[in-house]
Amino acid sequence: MKAVQILGEVSSPEVFSNWSMEKPIPEGSQILIHVHAAGITGDEIIWPEPYASPTRIPGHEISGVISEFGPDYNGPFTVGQEVFAFLDAERGQGQAEYAICLPNEVALKPKSISHAEAASLPIPLLTAREALTDHARIQSGMKVLITGASGAVGVMAVQLVASMDGMHVVALASAKNYEMVKDLGAHEVLDYNSSGWEREVQEVDVVFDTVGGDVLAKVWECVKDDGVIVTVGDPAPTWAFGGGQAAESVDHPKVRYEHFIVSPNAEWLEDGREKIDAGSLRKLSVQTFPFGQAKEAWAHARSRGRKDKVVIVFED
Known part of the structure; x- marks a missing residue:
């Protein structure tokens, strides 16, 4: 699968587009999401979590389609549903074609907006x-x-x-x-x-x-x-x-x-979905970059004065 990585050390990080990483396999009650778009929080490049991850994949905000469940999952979702999610701050690894989520991190995607727009919302x-x-x-x-x-x-x-x-x-x-x-x-x-x-x-x-x-x-x-x-x-x-x-x-x-550091909350994501689709909560303005331009996307996300939330799009 395709995935973004942050290589090097926090003092000299390098954003890298890797086209051939291993696809994760869901365990227990985990949910595997086929990611269409992933949001960027520019300051994550100075957080310790990406550097402690074996994969070095950053990212906590995603929108995509449910691909597979772990063997113990018994919740309400079904394969093929469009969802958006916030991956816990200590885990991340969302900027990839496939990402593992826990049930309390996932909600149905707002129908009235695109995957890129949905991926800008969770944090x-x-x-x-x-x-x-x-x-x-x-x-x-x-x-x-x-x-x-x-x-x-x-x-x-x-x-x-x-x-x-x-x-x-x-x-x-x-x-x-x-x-x-x-x-x-x-x-x-x-x-x-x-x-x-x-x-x-x-x-x-x-x-x-x-x-x-x-x-x-x-x-x-x-x-x-x-x-x-x-x-x-x-x-x-x-x-x-x-x-x-x-x-x-x-x-x-x-x-x-x-x-505080934000925590996952599927109930609040669902409430946000309802408000977005009802028109009582406005979506964010986004600027999208294709996966192959991840380095440029991260550079733009870290720039000051920009108006848009930066999102990486994984679909061709």
Whole structure:
């Protein structure tokens, strides 16, 4: 089978298109997907997981057709169904013609969009949903600040929050994306390039940060004394995994703050499918590259300022 590999070390990685890798065989209750398209998260090239994998195949977002089941599978899916999936962050290996999934990673593909468009959705959709539902625990009537609002995760988050009753959505984005973000449902849009933007919005109940770094440091000035900050910024803040304390929390002792890595959730993928097909959740704009141009696809996915989610297409 065809598969993308990340070779070398994290300090000097090389994206490689391999045309003759071994096709995986599903075991237990696993599901084998014939992948039509796979999404790229550019920062994965600096994650440790691809380098620890024997295959060196990256990728966590796929859309395709069910090809085969492991001998113990007894779920509702059937061979030939079109599905999309998020492969667990520690496993991946989705950027290949065939990929192994677990049942809780898979949902029926939205019928109204292409495989390439479906492959762009799992990480943004699930990250936004998990941040808002499980970590921020948003409720109707809240004021929510979303940073990186024009990025893939931000686009999903703005729509999900704006769809709730009585919400006030404040979006942080570049000036060129103002109208797009407002059209998604944001009530206010701030330019992250403007000096002092953090003083223009105050007393927000929840901050959902998708950027990290200096932006994450500044949002502490925006949140209520008893508010919540949830971040998926990459690289993660120093306090994310070591159980340490955020330096800003000294002056904001009642603010709850969390960093997380997204988890599979087939139920939320299914909910996203229904919303996409009903027209209540917009798809992402994508730019596709054929498998043979995987190196170029990854380079584009890592570039800043792009508007589209990058997807590798495996079908000829």
